[in-house]
Amino acid sequence: MHDPRNPHKDAYTLILEAIDSHVYKPGDRLVESELAERFGVSRTPIREALQRLETQSLLTRDGRSLIVASLDHSQLSELYVVRGELEGLAARLAARHAAPEEVKVLRDMLEEDRALVGDPNALSRANRRFHKQIHLASHNRFLVQQLDLVHRSMALLATTSLAAEGRTEGTLEEHALIVEAIEAGDGDRADKALRDHISKAFVTRLKLDAQAVEAAE
Template sequence: MSSGLELVGRDSGIPLSEAVFRSLCQALCAGLYRPGDRLREEEVAQRLKVSRTPVREALGRLMAKGFVEPASGRGLVVRSLDAAEVLELYAMREILEGAAARLAAQHASQPEIDALTDLENAFEAQAGDTAEMARLNRAFHETIFRAARNRYLDSALQELQDGIALLGITTFSIEGRPATAAEEHRNLIEAIASRNPDHAEKLARIHIQEALRSRLRLLQER
């Protein structure tokens, strides 16, 4: 499914190939393209209203990252992660997001804490729109990454966030998960705002553990 594919970031002055790459990553994260779906250069170019050259460059980057692989015939196909890869991904998320929350509790500015609250309010207002929940959830986590004030940690976590795009349907499709995730977010914001690094790290790790449980449930149902 790709009807919602849109070009993002073009007005920010970034190269066109980067804008196409970001658009495809966003589409993957939103579930517009799911594991097993084909990505054809010509089709993507038509949908984004760009030439095929920046699309070719963007698809090459996706393949280098392991997000897509050659399909039989023309085009590429979105990869899917097996259970072992999912466990590896979430193990690293737990460690690194715990570290990010700890650092955010030490360094986050008040505007960043306010931004977390605003994002959480928006998340909770998206009843039933799981794609928008997933987008807001990523923005929430990325705000914590930036608040940690560590560019290397931020870069590593962005790579892991991109990997989530290969998991297919969001865990917010599971009944009750949006509500529990919202409570986990609220508790995490409170720990960061109260400058409690130990508690913030603990809550972030619990949050990822709960997300993994939901992800494994989806894998079992697949």
């Protein structure tokens, strides 16, 4: 079926967004002809997009097929270490450089996200927007580029940590502490608040993975 949501997006972006929104999950096979039909584009850009995603390790080979990659325990740990460092730096720089209007956007996001409690998928999308806004408020294009790569790899996580019981409320409280520190211009506090936030998300992720392994046994 043709996907008319945004005719201006290229094949790479369309496939990446489908992985990010869990239309395609780790282990799912991606078929060139099916993707071309779904997104209403020719097979050539689909083929090029798949090659690019494979180069970025978002797709992997299973025989002759390409499947959405998954992260093992070590890769997950490495990803969260890098994410914590870069996100903390983004918060520190945002505390130094964010314009009042950018802080207001973060404040507005906090209020809007409270209405999403009970909808983990919607809150997960809102969470990405919130973090992206902090990245942009750092006013460091090279840092934003590196964080984009990190968040691209986050798409390989099969579920959102916000699905865990009690995690939604905790996330909103942590976001509020981050925004307060940025608004106060306190780089040290903003850095720590965001690192703590990532650390708690990692703990939740590890618990979810452990539960999934136990359920599969």
